[in-house]
Amino acid sequence: MEKTFLMVKPDGVQRGLVGEIVSRFEKKGFKLIGSKLMTISSELASEHYAEHEGKPFFNSLVTFITSGPVFAMVWEGENVIATARQMMGKTNPQDALPGTIRGDYGLTVGKNVIHGSDSTESAEREISLFFNTEELIEYKKDGDSWIY
Ligand code: DAT
Numbered sequence: 001m002e003k004t005f006l007m008v009k010p011d012g013v014q015r016g017l018v019g020e021i022v023s024r025f026e027k028k029g030f031k032l033i034g035s036k037l038m039t040i041s042s043e044l045a046s047e048h049y050a051e052h053e054g055k056p057f058f059n060s061l062v063t064f065i066t067s068g069p070v071f072a073m074v075w076e077g078e079n080v081i082a083t084a085r086q087m088m089g090k091t092n093p094q095d096a097l098p099g100t101i102r103g104d105y106g107l108t109v110g111k112n113v114i115h116g117s118d119s120t121e122s123a124e125r126e127i128s129l130f131f132n133t134e135e136l137i138e139y140k141k142d143g144d145s146w147i148y
C-alpha cells in the first residue's frame with residue numbers, strides 16, 4: 001500500500017493544529033503508521049529541502065523549519081501521496097481553496113502549516129530520512145473493510 005510523509009510544521013504545532021490535521025487524515029480513511037514530535041537539525045532540514053538549495057527562500061525556509069518542534073508522520077492508503085497533497089492545498093495559502101488545510105489555516109507561503117511528499121520518489125526519500133523501519137508500525141485496521 002502507498003505511503004507518504006507528512007509533517008505539521010513549527011507554526012502548526014505552536015498554533016495547536018496537530019490534532020485537527022491528524023483528524024482530517026484519519027477521517028478520510030488513511031492509516032497512521034508512524035509519528036513523532038521532533039526538532040529538525042539544520043543538516044536534516046538542508047537535506048530534506050535539498051531540491052530548493054540556491055533559491056532565494058532557502059535560508060529562511062531552513063530557519064523556519066528548525067525554529068520549533070514539528071510533528072512528523074507516515075500515512076498509508078490508496079493514492080495517499082496525491083490525495084494528501086490535495087487535502088493540503090496549494091503551496092501558497094492565498095491560492096489554496098477553503099476546505100484544504102493551507103486554505104483554512106494559512107495566510108502566507110512562509111508559514112503554510114504542513115509539508116507533504118509530492119511523488120513516490122520523494123515519499124520514499126523523506127520517510128527514510130525521518131523514520132527508522134522499527135518506528136513504522138504495520139497493523140491491520142478493522143475499519144478498512146468499510147473503506148476499501
Ligand atoms: P510544497 O511545500 O507545497 O511542496 P515547495 O516544495 O515548492 O512547496 O516548497 C517548499 C516550501 O518552501 C513551501 O512549503 C514554502 C516554501 N516556499 C516555496 N516557495 C516559496 C516562495 N516563493 N517564497 C517563500 N517560501 C517559499
Ligand code: MG
Binds near residue numbers: 116
Ligand atoms: Mg515540496
